[in-house]
Amino acid sequence: MENNFRVNNIINNMDEHESFLEIRVLISLDEASRIIGSKGNTISKIRDNNKVKIGISKMVPGCSDRILTSTGKINHVANSLGDIVEALLLSYNNEKEQDENDVSIMQKKKFPFPFLNHILPLPSLNEIKNPLELKNIGYIRLLLLNSQLSSIIGKQGIKIKSLIEKNGVKIVASKDFLPDSNERILEIQGFPSSISNTINDIGLILIDDKENNNTIGLNNGKIYYPHLKNSIDNDEVKATVLVPENFVGAMLGKQGKRLNSLRKYTNTKIIAAKSVETKDDHVYFFTITGNTMKNVLMAESMLIKNLETEMQRRQDRLENEET
Numbered sequence: 001m002e003n004n005f006r007v008n009n010i011i012n013n014m015d016e017h018e019s020f021l022e023i024r025v026l027i028s029l030d031e032a033s034r035i036i037g038s039k040g041n042t043i044s045k046i047r048d049n050n051k052v053k054i055g056i057s058k059m060v061p062g063c064s065d066r067i068l069t070s071t072g073k074i075n076h077v078a079n080s081l082g083d084i085v086e087a088l089l090l091s092y093n094n095e096k097e098q099d100e101n102d103v104s105i106m107q108k109k110k111f112p113f114p115f116l117n118h119i120l121p122l123p124s125l126n127e128i129k130n131p132l133e134l135k136n137i138g139y140i141r142l143l144l145l146n147s148q149l150s151s152i153i154g155k156q157g158i159k160i161k162s163l164i165e166k167n168g169v170k171i172v173a174s175k176d177f178l179p180d181s182n183e184r185i186l187e188i189q190g191f192p193s194s195i196s197n198t199i200n201d202i203g204l205i206l207i208d209d210k211e212n213n214n215t216i217g218l219n220n221g222k223i224y225y226p227h228l229k230n231s232i233d234n235d236e237v238k239a240t241v242l243v244p245e246n247f248v249g250a251m252l253g254k255q256g257k258r259l260n261s262l263r264k265y266t267n268t269k270i271i272a273a274k275s276v277e278t279k280d281d282h283v284y285f286f287t288i289t290g291n292t293m294k295n296v297l298m299a300e301s302m303l304i305k306n307l308e309t310e311m312q313r314r315q316d317r318l319e320n321e322e323t
Contacts, residue, residue: 021203022071023081024143024223026178026185028109028116032056032066034091035084042087050080062239062300063226064113064308067143074203082196085138089192093135104135110311112304114242114283116141119172120189133191140195142186142202143224149173149184151209152202159205167198181224228300237296241286241303248272248284250310251303258306266290266299 027035036043036056047054052072059066068084070077092098092106103122111117123137144152153160153173164171169190177184186202188195228239243251252259252272263270268290274283286303290296 020072021074021077021206022069023077023199023203025068025070025081025084026115026141026143026224027056027066027068028111028113029059029064029066030109031088032068034088035068037087046080046083046087050076050083052076052080054080057226060226060228062228062297062304064111064304065116065226067225074207075200078196078200078203081140081199082192085140085195086192089136089138098135100132100135102135104138106138108315110315112241112243112307112311114244115174115176115178115185119174119185119187120170123170123189136191137189138192138195139187139189140199142188142199143178143183144186145223146177146182146184148206148209149186152186152205163198163201167194167201169194169198171198178224180222180227182222183224228297237290237293239288239296239300241288241300241307243272243284243286243303243307245282245284247307247310251286251306262299262302262306266295266302268295268299270299270303 034042035046037045043054043056046052050072052070054071055069057067057069070080070084072080088106089104092104095105098105107118107122118139120139123134125131125134128134128137151159152163154162160171163169167190169188171186171188174185174187188198190198250258253261259270259272268288270289271287272284273287274285288296288299288303290299
């Protein structure tokens with residue numbers, strides 16, 4: 001991966017109206033907190049420096065994700081998102097656990113919501129010239145409608161290959177749609193400036209797609225928003241937690257005692273079954289059913305907390321073994 005210059009301040013051959021774009025990004029609660037910064041200083045600085053509108057969706061109880069939206073001229077939006085990646089890297093790399101010669105802690109984070117976890121493998125020393133730059137490689141998760149992704153990938157993957165080669169980044173699209181939507185994730189990994197340039201090129205593709213096919217825009221597909229998968233039928237409330245297969249045993253506990261204890265404490269029914277919606281054999285649905293929203297939300301929150309704790313425990317053990 002090569003560190004590129006930032007996007008040019010002028011986009012040629014486009015008028016004022018056509019150069020505007022909105023890009024949505026999937027972020028975790030922890031990332032949202034770091035992007036906002038103390039007293040909102042970090043996000044305010046990024047807004048002002050790039051002359052864009054940036055918003056972050058409200059926290060939804062029980063959900064571990066939020067949506068960041070940047071709106072403005074294409075190159076301004078691209079640069080703002082590059083600045084967000086850079087701000088996250090700076091924040092994570094200042095942690096005392098960060099190794100100067102290792103990938104950023106940002107790259108090693110694990111999340112209970114599967115769509116927050118990386119699709120791409122961790123960057124390696126073989127990909128860069130300066131080993132000290134390894135920790136400065138970040139990533140971003142763009143949210144795009146399936147029709148938009150098709151335009152970005154191009155016939156036989158020609159367009160996406162061109163983006164990768166031109167900007168020195170890695171790019172991959174998720175196979176599954178986010179819950180209850182027509183959106184998928186486009187994950188980009190690289191230096192912040194390289195990510196900016198890539199998003200600028202993606203923006204131009206989307207604008208061109210709008211001019212030729214009129215397929216861009218939120219009215220042409222169901223967009224994702226953070227929410228609990230719940231419903232009320234016959235006075236029953238339901239919610240679902242997605243759990244990676246290799247963590248199911250820990251969630252159940254020995255002879256299922258851990259899950260049984262959670263059921264009794266929250267007065268809910270909890271059933272674990274393989275995912276059907278995501279078509280992923282490596283993900284289980286933990287479906288929670290109860291008579292009150294309060295009990296179901298409590299059970300859902302405790303499940304997520306147990307999962308996060310187990311993920312962190314395994315990550316710590318792995319790092320200790322490596323040292």
